[in-house]
Amino acid sequence: xxxxxxxxxxxxxxxxxxxxxxxxxxxxxxxxxxxxxxxxxxxxxxxxxxxxxxxxxxxxxxxxxxxxxxxxxxxxxxxxxxxxxxxxxxxxxxxxxxxxxxxxxxxxxxxxxxxxxxxxxxxxxxxxxxxxxxxxxxxxxxxxxxxxxxxxxxxxxxxxxxxxxxxxxxxxxxxxxxxxxxxxxxxxxxxxxxxxxxxxxxxxxxxxxxxxxxxxxxxxxxxxxxxxxxxxxxxxxxxxxxxxxxxxxxxxxxxxxxxxxxxxxxxxxxxxxxxxxxxxxxxxxxxxxxxxxxxxxxxxxxxxxxxxxxxxxxxxxxxxxxxxxxxxxxxxxxxxxxxxxxxxxxxxxxxxxxxxxxxxxxxxxxxxxxxxxxxxxxxxxxxxxxxxxxxx
Numbered sequence: 230x231x232x233x234x235x236x237x238x239x240x241x242x243x244x245x246x247x248x249x250x251x252x253x254x255x256x257x258x259x260x261x262x263x264x265x266x267x268x269x270x271x272x273x274x275x276x277x278x279x280x281x282x283x284x285x286x287x288x289x290x291x292x293x294x295x296x297x298x299x300x301x302x303x304x305x306x307x308x309x310x311x312x313x314x315x316x317x318x319x320x321x322x323x324x325x326x327x328x329x330x331x332x333x334x335x336x337x338x339x340x341x342x343x344x345x346x347x348x349x350x351x352x353x354x355x356x357x358x359x360x361x362x363x364x365x366x367x368x369x370x371x372x373x374x375x376x377x378x379x380x381x382x383x384x385x386x387x388x389x390x391x392x393x394x395x396x397x398x399x400x401x402x403x404x405x406x407x408x409x410x411x412x413x414x415x416x417x418x419x420x421x422x423x424x425x426x427x428x429x430x431x432x433x434x435x436x437x438x439x440x441x442x443x444x445x446x447x448x449x450x451x452x453x454x455x456x457x458x459x460x461x462x463x464x465x466x467x468x469x470x471x472x473x474x475x476x477x478x479x480x481x482x483x484x485x486x487x488x489x490x491x492x493x494x495x496x497x498x499x500x501x502x503x504x505x506x507x508x509x510x511x512x513x514x515x516x517x518x519x520x521x522x523x524x525x526x527x528x529x530x531x532x533x534x535x536x537x538x539x540x541x542x543x544x545x546x547x548x549x550x551x552x553x554x555x556x557x558x559x560x561x562x563x564x565x566x567x568x569x570x571x572x573x574x575x576x577x578x579x580x581x582x583x584x585x586x587x588x589x590x591x592x593x594x595x596x597x598x599x600x601x602x603x604x605x606x607x608x609x610x611x612x613x614x615x616x617x618x619x620x621x
Contacts, residue, residue, distance in 0.1 A: 231258025232585035236412075239264060239314045240295060241323040241330075243271045245368075245394055246352045246428065248291040249401035251322055254408070255294025256578040256587040262314065262603055263292065263594065267299040270596040281570055283595075290575050292593040293565065298604070299597030304620040306613075308335050313607045315340040319421075320348045320408055326365070327357045337423045347421040348411045352400050356427030366428040368394035375432040380439050383454040400431040461507035462486065465544060466519055471527040472544040475534065483507075485537040490521045490530075567592040 236259040240251040248263075248271070255261040265271055273287040280286055301307050312335065315321060321340065323330060330336040337349040351357065354366015372378050372390045382389035404426045411422050438458065439450040450458060455474070457463035462483075463476040477486040483504075487495045495501050495517070500510040507514055522530055527543050534541040543549075556562055563577040578587035597618070604614045 230585060231256070231588045232582060234258035236260070236320065237318045238262070239311075239318045239321045241321065241325070242352065243324060244273050245291060245397035246400040246404070246426075247322050247324045248273075249398055250350075250352070250404040250408070251295065252291050252293060253401070253405045253578065253580070254320070255591075256589065257580070257585075258588055259294075259320075261295040262599075263295040263297050264300050264302075264311070264314070265297055265596055267301050267597065270297070270299070274596065280573065284570060289573050289593045293563075293575065293589060294591050295594055296591065296599035296603060297594035297597055298600050299618070300600075301620055302333055302335070304617075306617045306620060308333050310604070310607070310617060311335045312340065312343060315347060316344050317607065318344070318347060319412070320350060322350045322352075322404065322408075324352045327351075327353060327362055341421060341423075345420055346415060348408060348415065348424065349421065350404050350408055350411075350424040350426065352404055352426040352428070354427065355429045357425045361429075366396075368396040368428070371396040371428045371432050375429060376436055376439065377432060380450050380452055382452045384452050386452070388452070395435075396428045396432040399435060400426050400428045403431050403434075456511065459508070461504060461511040462514060462518060464511075464515065466515070466522060466530075468522050468525045468527055468530055473527055473530050473534075474542050474544060476540045478540070480504075482539055486534070486539050489533040489537045489539055490518060492517070492521050563589050565589055565592045569595070 233254060236254065238251055238254050238259045238261045240247065240261050240263045242248055242251065251259075251261050251263070263271070269275060271288060271292070273291075274283070274285050276285050276287045278286050280289065300310055302311060315335070328336075331339070337351075341347050341349065353362070354364055354371070355361040369390050372381075372395070373388070375396075377395075378388035378390055381391060404424065407424045407426060411424060415421055442448065442450050442458065455465040457476065460476065460478050463478060465472045465474050475486065477483045484493075484496055487493050495514075499506065501507050501514055531541055531543060550556070551562060559577075559581075561577045561579065562574055564572050564574045567573045573592055577589075580587060600618055601614050604617060609617065
């Protein structure tokens with residue numbers, strides 16, 4: 230049985246950070262009710278590309294294992310429905326601007342007065358405190374603001390953003406972890422609490438290495454492309470038919486790397502005798518390495534490196550990565566039956582628990598697909614349900 234079986238979650242979030250968090254909760258067994266604006270639903274429902282009319286690949290990727298309730302929180306019935314949900318729920322997850330839910334009478338203080346065990350998790354751009362707390366946050370902006378772009382990209386090129394919305398995925402994961410911590414604390418105290426996750430904090434938390442360099446030296450790290458700032462060789466090398474990423478991260482691997490490329494004498498060269506000296510002469514070292522392997526294929530280089538236990542991998546496209554037998558062996562692509570689409574495929578849950586694994590029960594829902602069911606479970610009569618859904 231999934232580890233979070235029986236946990237009741239209300240998801241008021243849109244787009245990515247919150248939906249990713251609640252999908253993880255749903256994968257682990259939680260009953261997740263996704264509350265959506267009735268006319269268009271989650272913003273990402275309208276974002277291309279589309280698998281079919283009305284079905285966005287973006288939305289599908291982070292919204293399995295949820296039931297959808299279409300609810301206008303500004304309608305006469307909306308806040309009261311949410312109050313009933315708060316009495317039912319263990320966890321509410323939201324990503325409204327600070328103060329927005331309070332103005333509707335359904336903020337943390339108001340809802341926790343109805344359910345003292347409620348865990349109320351918020352994710353915003355900059356958090357609920359500080360001079361920037363009223364600003365919206367989007368991943369590209371946060372990557373820029375947190376300094377990530379300044380260290381990403383080739384040394385002679387402009388700052389670059391990471392190719393996926395890392396800020397949102399990190400914030401979603403931090404919120405998932407924080408909810409589990411709050412549940413553990415509730416087991417001890419009997420009380421719920423508020424959780425305040427900021428996209429800015431989440432991406433800044435990943436900057437420990439460049440920040441450490443700055444704290445230690447006063448020097449701002451720059452862009453070094455695919456090279457590691459503290460290890461050499463740890464970078465991509467070009468061969469006849471592609472690029473290979475190699476990381477010789479300790480003295481033993483350095484020796485094995487030199488044997489693999491047919492240059493066993495390199496460790497005796499004073500320029501390359503330690504990691505520190507290799508960092509000082511890394512461009513010269515890269516030229517020597519690429520000269521040694523220039524006429525090899527990717528397969529040949531990988532075969533030699535893997536035979537000697539050197540961490541390495543070909544630089545692949547997403548289709549090549551998904552075709553790796555390791556993906557299937559680890560269950561990292563999930564295909565679920567879907568009433569309208571026949572089936573949908575998405576990336577699986579990476580958390581492997583031997584005794585309580587992830588469970589894929591519900592495909593991503595249509596907008597308001599479960600409204601009548603959920604309202605009935607909350608005790609509303611058929612007439613009530615008709616009135617509430619009419620306002621939706």
